[in-house]
Amino acid sequence: MNNTSEAAITVAGVSKRFGDLLALDNVSLSISQGEFFGLLGPNGAGKSTLISALAGLLRVDSGELQIMGADVRREYRHARRNLGVVPQEIVIDPFFTVRQTLQFQSGYFGVKNNEQWIDELLEQLNLTDKQDNNMRQLSGGMKRRVLIAQALVHKPPVLVLDEPTAGVDVELRQSMWRFIRRLHGEGHTIVLTTHYLEEAEQLCDRIGIINQGKIIALESKQDLLARGLGSKLLVRAAHTIETVPLEYQERIVRQQGRELELVLYRDRDSIMEILDRLRATSMQIEHVSVVNDSLEDVFVQMTGNGTGEVS
Numbered sequence: 440m441n442n443t444s445e446a447a448i449t450v451a452g453v454s455k456r457f458g459d460l461l462a463l464d465n466v467s468l469s470i471s472q473g474e475f476f477g478l479l480g481p482n483g484a485g486k487s488t489l490i491s492a493l494a495g496l497l498r499v500d501s502g503e504l505q506i507m508g509a510d511v512r513r514e515y516r517h518a519r520r521n522l523g524v525v526p527q528e529i530v531i532d533p534f535f536t537v538r539q540t541l542q543f544q545s546g547y548f549g550v551k552n553n554e555q556w557i558d559e560l561l562e563q564l565n566l567t568d569k570q571d572n573n574m575r576q577l578s579g580g581m582k583r584r585v586l587i588a589q590a591l592v593h594k595p596p597v598l599v600l601d602e603p604t605a606g607v608d609v610e611l612r613q614s615m616w617r618f619i620r621r622l623h624g625e626g627h628t629i630v631l632t633t634h635y636l637e638e639a640e641q642l643c644d645r646i647g648i649i650n651q652g653k654i655i656a657l658e659s660k661q662d663l664l665a666r667g668l669g670s671k672l673l674v675r676a677a678h679t680i681e682t683v684p685l686e687y688q689e690r691i692v693r694q695q696g697r698e699l700e701l702v703l704y705r706d707r708d709s710i711m712e713i714l715d716r717l718r719a720t721s722m723q724i725e726h727v728s729v730v731n732d733s734l735e736d737v738f739v740q741m742t743g744n745g746t747g748e749v750s
C-alpha cells in the first residue's frame with residue numbers, strides 16, 4: 440500500500456480471537472482524512488474490539504493498524520496523539536471535577552495552556568455550569584458529554600465515537616451532533632458507531648457494516664441504500680382492506696384497517712400495474728405514496744438482525 444500517510448485510519452488484515460471466538464476476522468478498511476464514517480453492526484459484531492485495537496488498548500493477533508500513518512504499536516505515542524476516542528463504557532474518576540478531568544487529560548498529552556480550548560469544550564457541550572462538580576455528581580448523559588470533551592482535549596485530527604449518544608436525551612443529542620458536525624466541517628475525521636441508524640444515515644458519508652467480526656459492506660451511503668430491496672408502496676383505501684390479490688400476498692409489509700404497505704421492487708415493478716390489480720379487487724384507493732428504504736431496512740436485510748438497540 441503506498442501513500443498510507445494520506446489515510447486517517449488504516450486497518451489491514453486485522454484478526455483478533457478471544458478463546459474460541461473470532462471477534463475480528465481479517466478486517467481491512469481505510470478511512471480518508473476528513474471523512475465522516477459510520478461503523479455499524481449488531482451487538483457483539485466487533486465494533487468496540489476494533490476501536491480498542493485502534494486506541495492501542497488491545498493487542499491484535501495479526502494485521503496492521505495505523506492512525507495518520509503512525510503504527511498503533513510501534514509508534515504508539517504518535518498514533519495516540521492523533522486520535523480521540525469516546526469509549527462506549529463510561530469510566531470516570533469520581534474524585535475529580537469536570538474541569539480537573541479535562542486538565543488532567545490535557546496534561547497527559549503534554550498540552551499546556553489549554554484553558555481556552557477547555558472553556559470552549561465545556562461551552563459547546565453544555566457543561567459550563569457543571570465544571571466544578573465532581574464527576575460522581577453528574578448524570579449519565581452528562582458523563583458521556585465529559586467523555587467527548589476528554590476525547591477532544593488534545594485536539595486530535597481523528598475522532599472515534601463508540602455509541603456516543605446512548606442514553607443522551609433528544610435535545611442534547613442534537614446539540615452534540617451540531618458540535619461534531621462543526622468539527623467535521625473544520626477538517627476532523629469522524630468515525631461513529633451507533634445503533635441509531637437514522638443518525639448514521641443523516642451524518643455519515645460512508646458506511647462499513649461489520650457482522651460476526653467480518654466487514655460485510657463498505658461503501659458510500661448512497662450505494663448502500665441503493666442495495667436495499669427497493670422501496671415500499673403505501674396505499675390507503677376508502678374502506679377497510681379485506682382482500683389483497685394472491686400475487687401480492689408475500690410482499691405485504693403491513694395490512695391494517697384502510698392501509699396496505701407492499702414491498703416495491705425498484706427495477707421490475709410498475710406502480711400503475713399494481714394499482715390496477717388492487718382496484719380490480721374493488722379496492723377504492725384514496726391515497727398512494729412511495730417510501731424509500733432507510734438505512735435501517737438495508738441493515739436488517741444484510742445482517743439479518745435488528746439494530747440490537749436496548750432502550
Ligand SMILES: Nc1ncnc2c1ncn2[C@@H]1O[C@H](COP(=O)(O)OP(=O)(O)OP(=O)(O)O)[C@@H](O)[C@H]1O
Binds near residue numbers: 747
Ligand atoms: N475482553 C474480552 N474477552 C472475551 N470476549 C470479548 C472481549 N471483548 C469482547 N469480547 C467478545 O467479542 C465480541 C465482539 O465484542 P464487541 O464489544 O467488539 O462488540 P460490539 O460490536 O462493540 O457490540 P455492541 O454493539 O454490543 O457494543 C463479542 O462476542 C464479545 O463478547
Ligand SMILES: [Mg+2]
Binds near residue numbers: 486487488527601
Ligand atoms: Mg460496542
